[in-house]
Amino acid sequence: MPRRSLGAAALLGVLAGCGTSAATPPSPAPAPAKDTARQIQAALADCMKGRGFTYVPFVAPPLEFSDEQKKAHNGDYAAMKAERSKQGFGVFYNLVHPRRPKDLDDPGANPNWEIRRDLSPAQQEAYDEAEQSCQSGAITKVTGKVVKSEEDRFAQINRLIDQTVQRELDGDPELVGLASTMADCLSGKGHRTTSAKPTAMNLWGWKLFTAQKDEIAKNDDIPDTGLPAGQYYEPTRMSPAEARRHLDREIKVALDDLECGKDFHAAYQPRFRQIEQRVSEQFGVTG
Template structure:
């Protein structure tokens, strides 16, 4: 499978509703989720004992080290660690294979896939528009620097790009701090990414060739066709995107004349979207049970 096809397959298997825009994650220093905007060290205690809690704690350790490193070079930096998922990891936005059927049904009865509902319930964390989150406070710090100092700031923070190696960089406070905490360079290193991609490819291929998954996907597709939906692919990893993509198209059509949607259009759009989401839920009920272990394995590769 080519790298492009792998990316498409990974996206299909781990499809998550992304509203108007997706917020930055904690994959690099500038893209870390925004903190409260206050300077100084941030707490490093994990949230419970979950994997998310450890990731948040590790992110806080990295960010505090970055701030110390930048300070040593004469620059201000506000630690901006990964935050608890809240709305962004709401079950509305997660892969349906990872959400219990009863919980997902209740959510879809109110929010659909989470498109139009972002306008009906603008302050609801379950469907908060991710493009409306606060910007990193460090962006404001950089803007206050003159062009020459801004370049020095960015190199000090993110290091120097390695020619011919894509996102890989050498040096920089972020990479050095990340390595101290995790014992390896940040994701984006070509060798590390290649290994992860190879593992993810194996998971995707196992899913697509699994007899139970294929049979369940065909049943899923037949149910959708009987409901009047056009199914372009019955393959595992593709079929589950059928109705969501149709709902996305409905939403984008409603927004064709601008970023906002008037109240009447949003209300009607949500009603249509809820019906589509519930149709999809019922048709894919058995399929998602079979897909769950494959989705979980793919997430473990770090490619989800």
Template sequence: MSRVIALFVMAAVAGCAATTPEAQPSPTVDPKVQQQRVEAAKADCMKRKGFTYTAFVWPEPTEDPEVVKGRSGDYALMKTYREKYGFGVFSMIVHPGMFGAKARSIGEDSPDPNHKVMQKLSEKQRMAYQDAAESCYGQAVKQVLGKEVKGVFDHYEKTMKAMEELRNRELNGDARLVELAAATAACLKDKGYRVDSAQPVAVAKRGRDEFGKEMSKFQKEMGGGKGMGKVMALEITPEQAKPLLDKEIKAALDDLECGRAFYAEYQPKSLALQTRVKGEYGVDVRE
């Protein structure tokens, strides 16, 4: 499930550039093990460059079982989920912590020991440290996964791009899904909802994308109309977000009724693609 607001910092990612034959990761390798190998290689690289660095893998967030079931494609499970969480947008504020991520408070210590090392450095030293860390990360990913990346965020962007291309190719190219998505789109239009594309991936993302825009609009209004504004998502109270979640829930249930047959086939296929990416690249890329 795509995150529609930047509440949480990405901790561990995996990339998608061309893989060399000798470095091709096995689909059976635990992603956590891959991340540990990348961190170990990064730590060795940092030490060679003369920097103090401790290999550290961020704990993988654990989602509430209801959230996991809500992506299953099973009508009853999805209905139970959507009756409470809608598309999973405003529920991130009304029901914080349900989606496997918990934001740290300002000033709270990071569990990453390397942050404390950086805090003791001068600005010039810190910039040199960060440059070395990015370079070593790229080298470690190349060594362990065979991917060509410039750093953490380049790795993340390439991973997401690869996942998007895979979904567009395999899900939008599935004749049965195309047929079911068209029927879902027609039903939603009859109910008065805007549908810009009847392609399977677009239909599946439509609701989240729509309320993601609602979230941005709400934040902008709360912040006085200046971009994301002074009020960030973490400062919006559950009471303020609840009316918008109620609206989202109604739309999500209408979407599910129209797409009952569609989601029963789309979700398992989409989850299978996510499993492929996770096994190959060592990261859980969720829709």
């Protein structure tokens, strides 16, 4: 299933295959992503101090994945089959098995949450404004990337990832051939895909069921106002039994997708993850 930042990811300005003039010195190796993230946090803390607020530099630990999850993320057939047999494309699964929010008092959580929580409402508002401004400045200072907010940061990452995978993967002859074969197989199973491009084949099932879920959310009795374009509240009036029926259908399609795209996913997923990582690191995002 696709991982969106989050996040999260973005475009890399790499000129593949281009030579370098002997008169041009090589570019310095980029700092490790964790070091970049720490530098951003240090700059953020200094800025917040200048605004009169306490801020503790904090780099969240990377998401932990089991060995089987890592294999699935990299296109391993057996691992993907085990995952999809339970979660499908990962759309309706969370309605059947809701995630429990992380307790803000968890000792492993960001210490700045508690610092902010102890402020008055007026101070919290001022803290939030200062943090957003300081974070944007810190990201630009360390990475050279101009961002307006955390949301803008991840929006840029996602756009850049999309541009990079379209440029690098949609034009790859091997992936184009594997995607076409996958599309023909899915058509034979009664599934309609609108494009046989590699990037489209990677996401077609997730997009199909996400559109269904969004449509359900739009038509419940909770107004969907004030949300960014293309985003809707989760369905709130769906019974566990109904959610399970949607998930069962999603699982069936996800397994058809895997059977038809066994070779495609094995070739596509590792390259996609590499792009996702290297683009995210440009913005100081780890994990």
